[in-house]
Amino acid sequence: MGKSFAVIGDPIDHSLSPNIHSAAFRELDLDSSYIAFRIPKGELAGGLEGLKKIKIDGFNVTIPHKIEMMKYLDRIDESCSVIGAVNTVSNKEGIFKGYNTDMDGFLEPFKEKKLNIANTKVLLLGAGGAARAIVAGFAKEKAGSVTIANRTLENAKSLSEFSKKVGLNSNAIKIEDVNDSAKDYDIIVNATSVGLRNEPSPISLDGINEKTIVYDIVYMPMNTDFIKKAKDNDSIVIFGYEMLLGQAVRSFEIWHNMEAPYNAMKKALLGGF
Ligand SMILES: NC(=O)c1ccc[n+]([C@@H]2O[C@H](COP(=O)([O-])OP(=O)(O)OC[C@H]3O[C@@H](n4cnc5c(N)ncnc54)[C@H](OP(=O)(O)O)[C@@H]3O)[C@@H](O)[C@H]2O)c1
Incomplete structure (x- = not known):
């Protein structure tokens, strides 16, 4: 049957x-x-x-x-x-x-492209369900630290507690306090739903470079403003559809x-x- x-x-x-x-x-x-x-x-x-x-x-x-x-x-x-x-x-x-399977799906493009996660400094935007699976993934791959930036600080704090529990160094900030600090990170992930309705990038990506990995988990549209800004800076881009596929x-x-x-x-x- x-x-x-x-x-x-x-x-x-x-x-x-x-x-x-x-x-x-x-x-x-x-x-x-x-x-x-x-x-x-x-x-x-x-x-x-x-x-x-x-x-x-x-x-x-x-x-x-x-x-x-x-x-x-x-x-x-x-x-x-x-x-x-x-x-x-x-x-x-x-x-x-x-x-x-969201965690493995999230990690899959890193494996596919042979991009290193161990000891990196991560900026994670968002603190919802997907962000939680992503934190578990970064913990599993032994990232150095994760800064969780979210609209609602309380939610970022609680995800940061979870992060520490699973062995990943973490701190929580409000998303508007990211300001011009994107360039201080190796990996930047958008796990908010900002972009789904063609909104502008939730943060400024000024100063990032060709070594920065920029990952948008929003997959529709494929080329969000966040992704476009990363491309403008020649950064390594991972699209939301790659996680969906994973x-x-x-x-x-x-x-x-x-x-x-x-x-x-x-x-x-x-x-x-
Ligand atoms: N590519 C994939 O395979 C895949 C897999 C899962 C999810 N996703 C996508 O990821 C996104 C998040 O999913 P989720 O399940 O984590 O949703 P969720 O649990 O509802 O979390 C939504 C997150 O987005 C933030 N947010 C929402 N509107 C915002 C705004 N206007 N400005 C700033 N932040 C805002 C929320 O902040 P607050 O805490 O302040 O509310 C929260 O951190 C969705 O777009 C979903 O389609 C993609």
Whole structure:
């Protein structure tokens, strides 16, 4: 029997995940399907019952359910318990096991491009769910320190506490206090949602150079103002779609227990822009 997969969230109609996974199924001739399934906030329990009834084999979880989904899991992978949020679920005979592939997805482009993280000085903009997975990733790769800059200082402080708990030196500041300090960092990551609506870069990137790694996790549009400013300074750029691709590849491998067809998935993803 064919296998079925989904992504749940709200809004969900613009999700690129069905395209990416369907391309992988075609490439490997797998009898599987992947759909986008809208579950509004507050309706997660009912939506999950529906998925169990149709014997879904696995699903991705996105905004607004990544944290709430934790309480519906029967088993929790370590990737998920550390971060406290889930984006990938496998279903084996009604047993839901949760994983978080955002961290591996975030790190994947560094590996692909052979960019070093160990002992670097990191500036992380944002302190939401994605930023938490990113902090866990930098801790795993032994970054030297991370400065967390966020609109709401309280949220930056609490992420900074988490960072210290997972062994990564950290401090918290307000995003407007970054001022002209971007040039003091080796890696700068935008993990706020600023850029999604074509807003200007959340900070000034004046003074950064060709050694600075600038990573925007916002993937739509591809060329945010933040990315454009990094390119103007000849910096090394990592696009949000690269993280999206990385997490999709990892989800694929969890569900299918085989290597994902990276290039076919990348082609499908880029075709979505
Ligand atoms: N490429 C990928 O694979 C990937 C994966 C996950 C997420 N993302 C993207 O990453 C972004 C963040 O996702 P998330 O799940 O972490 O969301 P979230 O938990 O809602 O966090 C949003 C973050 O953005 C900040 N923010 C929102 N509006 C802002 C504004 N106008 N000015 C300054 N800061 C603002 C928030 O600051 P406050 O704390 O002050 O509210 C918070 O730090 C989204 O755009 C999402 O699409 C991409």
